[in-house]
Amino acid sequence: MNASRTARERVRAELIREITDVARRHLATEGAAGLSLRAVAREMGMVSSAIYRYFPSRDDLLTTLIIDGYNALGEAVEHAEAARARDDFTGRWLAGCRAVRDWALAHPHEYALLYGSPVPGYAAPRDTVAPAVRATAVYGRIVADAYRAGRLAPPPIFPPPPAVLAKDAEAVRAVMPGVPDDVVARAIVAWTSLFGMVSFEIFGQFDNTITHRAELFEHNMTCLARLLGLPD
Amino acid sequence: MNASRTARERVRAELIREITDVARRHLATEGAAGLSLRAVAREMGMVSSAIYRYFPSRDDLLTTLIIDGYNALGEAVEHAEAARARDDFTGRWLAGCRAVRDWALAHPHEYALLYGSPVPGYAAPRDTVAPAVRATAVYGRIVADAYRAGRLAPPPIFPPPPAVLAKDAEAVRAVMPGVPDDVVARAIVAWTSLFGMVSFEIFGQFDNTITHRAELFEHNMTCLARLLGLPD
DNA sequence: GCGATTAGAGAGCACTGCTCTTGACTTCCA
DNA sequence: TGGAAGTCAAGAGCAGTGCTCTCTAATCGC
Known part of the structure; x- marks a missing residue:
């Protein structure tokens, strides 16, 4: 089935969107140099290394x-x-x-x-x-x-x-x-x-x-x- | 004596000049965000904390x-x-x-x-x-x-x-x-x-x-x- | 020469990006 | 339906950062 596969991919896309949203908000307040992967992860209740599943690098x-x-x-x-x-x-x-x-x-x-x-x-x-x-x-x-x-x-x-x-x-x-x-x-x-x-x-x-x-x-x-x- | 006092102050001024020189060179190659106090200190053979005697902060x-x-x-x-x-x-x-x-x-x-x-x-x-x-x-x-x-x-x-x-x-x-x-x-x-x-x-x-x-x-x-x- | 000032060294704190391993969970296919 | 393959979060750890603190040694002014 393709539907089940997209089910996982949907939650993945949703998470990517949420990460960029939080990152954009951090960017707006701290600036590019102050954008921290760890801070983004913290706000999302994740651990920093988990972010790397979605973005290979900062x-x-x-x-x-x-x-x-x-x-x-x-x-x-x-x-x-x-x-x-x-x-x-x-x-x-x-x-x-x-x-x-x-x-x-x-x-x-x-x-x-x-x-x-x-x-x-x-x-x-x-x-x-x-x-x-x-x-x-x-x-x-x-x-x-x-x-x-x-x-x-x-x-x-x-x-x-x-x-x-x-x-x-x-x-x-x-x-x-x-x-x-x-x-x-x-x-x-x-x-x-x-x-x-x-x-x-x-x-x-x-x-x-x-x-x-x-x-x-x-x-x-x-x-x-x-x-x-x-x-x- | 004023000369002896300026002796110490002269070496101080000289060091300040050297720090800024090294820092400017680092700035030229790495950019502002890559300018690191520790790297500057390292190149000068000092320890990072010593820099703070001359510049209170980055x-x-x-x-x-x-x-x-x-x-x-x-x-x-x-x-x-x-x-x-x-x-x-x-x-x-x-x-x-x-x-x-x-x-x-x-x-x-x-x-x-x-x-x-x-x-x-x-x-x-x-x-x-x-x-x-x-x-x-x-x-x-x-x-x-x-x-x-x-x-x-x-x-x-x-x-x-x-x-x-x-x-x-x-x-x-x-x-x-x-x-x-x-x-x-x-x-x-x-x-x-x-x-x-x-x-x-x-x-x-x-x-x-x-x-x-x-x-x-x-x-x-x-x-x-x-x-x-x-x-x- | 002696007390006060100044310098450098080192340890340590809290933080960063990033890597690697481990264990759990999902999805897929025979 | 059960096992293989794939995916994921978590945690420890590395090397680096700015900065603070304490300690020791040198230097300066009297």
């Missing part, structure tokens, strides 16, 4: 949390962007930016796990790259849609990108098909600026200086939209 | 490394920027940007310590803020100098910053005196974008996508210079 548990994090962020961005009218390109961009910031503020430690210093001795396996591009893909779609609709009018003040970047632009174009190289380059500027901004806020670089962070963020993202060539 | 050692890091980065930026003609504002900006990137590439773990995820359970003490603004101060000077010289012509495509940001702009103006609010806001965009760019590269976000990183960086920093209103 890094594997971290990988799961990273994948979940990318997916959660990606979903938040997708959801926020989908709520806007398809032809409101600037609105879609701003909604996506706000989704990133809001998610980061709500889950600072998970954000740090994704976009902060890499955990030493930990190498992100292949499985993480697909979820990682989810949020990026949304941005690519916005830029590509706007370009296709003829609503992208980048200001003529920026120099054309050097020819060497054509190959890299080709790779990035996977998420924004049909967009010319100079727009790709500007999209990268806007994209990295967004995360620079969020990282500065989350990692405390704005402490003792910037107090109206939401307003500054809003204004900066609007400026980046103009840089991209999105309409106002 | 966090205090980290603080010293952080301050040293900010100073090293600040010095690199200052040095690179000082080599340019005073009226070559764009050149000064680009030199500063390159200095940040070069330093980060040469000292990735130290960069992570300064601009990556904060070490959990560690709160940066007051002593770190003064060295932290050293690099920022250079940028402020460039923007302020260019503005005073009438060489700052921001493109008219960006919206004016909201009134709420005036107070924050006032604080930022400490490093770029006499600059109007909209330029301050744009300077923050450029500043955070620079670090967003460097962080993406150092923290591996460009892996499997961007290969010509130096060229992309160069191009993006040039675009940001235009956004700031610097001449070409």
Whole structure:
């Protein structure tokens, strides 16, 4: 029978889910470095070695949390962007930016796990790259849609990108098909600026200086939209 | 005698310097989380408890490394920027940007310590803020100098910053005196974008996508210079 | 030279990730 | 239905961590 076999596998899947839930809660309060397998096991009434039946190492548990994090962020961005009218390109961009910031503020430690210093001795396996591009893909779609609709009018003040970047632009174009190289380059500027901004806020670089962070963020993202060539 | 007293204090200062040197080397190879007091002591032929005569805790050692890091980065930026003609504002900006990137590439773990995820359970003490603004101060000077010289012509495509940001702009103006609010806001965009760019590269976000990183960086920093209103 | 200060050594506490073995329980198949 | 195969929790144990305490020896100031 397959049903009996799935009975055991169901309780196994349930336990894996519970472990990641507890681990995520610990991650949220203690941070990645403070995430302890023993503490997770203790909270679940297990002994530490039992966890290794489900996760071969602490890094594997971290990988799961990273994948979940990318997916959660990606979903938040997708959801926020989908709520806007398809032809409101600037609105879609701003909604996506706000989704990133809001998610980061709500889950600072998970954000740090994704976009902060890499955990030493930990190498992100292949499985993480697909979820990682989810949020990026949304941005690519916005830029590509706007370009296709003829609503992208980048200001003529920026120099054309050097020819060497054509190959890299080709790779990035996977998420924004049909967009010319100079727009790709500007999209990268806007994209990295967004995360620079969020990282500065989350990692405390704005402490003792910037107090109206939401307003500054809003204004900066609007400026980046103009840089991209999105309409106002 | 004061000389004899300084004799003991000299060997003490020498030991403190040696500990931080060894610790910095360990930091460079293992990362912040892998920095172990015991390993440092072992390499110095001391016993771990002896270290506590010089640093009351691991966090205090980290603080010293952080301050040293900010100073090293600040010095690199200052040095690179000082080599340019005073009226070559764009050149000064680009030199500063390159200095940040070069330093980060040469000292990735130290960069992570300064601009990556904060070490959990560690709160940066007051002593770190003064060295932290050293690099920022250079940028402020460039923007302020260019503005005073009438060489700052921001493109008219960006919206004016909201009134709420005036107070924050006032604080930022400490490093770029006499600059109007909209330029301050744009300077923050450029500043955070620079670090967003460097962080993406150092923290591996460009892996499997961007290969010509130096060229992309160069191009993006040039675009940001235009956004700031610097001449070409 | 003597008392006070400072340094290093060592033991020990509570904690970590991880491995290995043991015994009990489930599932599967002849 | 009974035995083989597989799975699981538990416990002991290893090597490592930050940090505290006590003890001894050297050094310094008077």
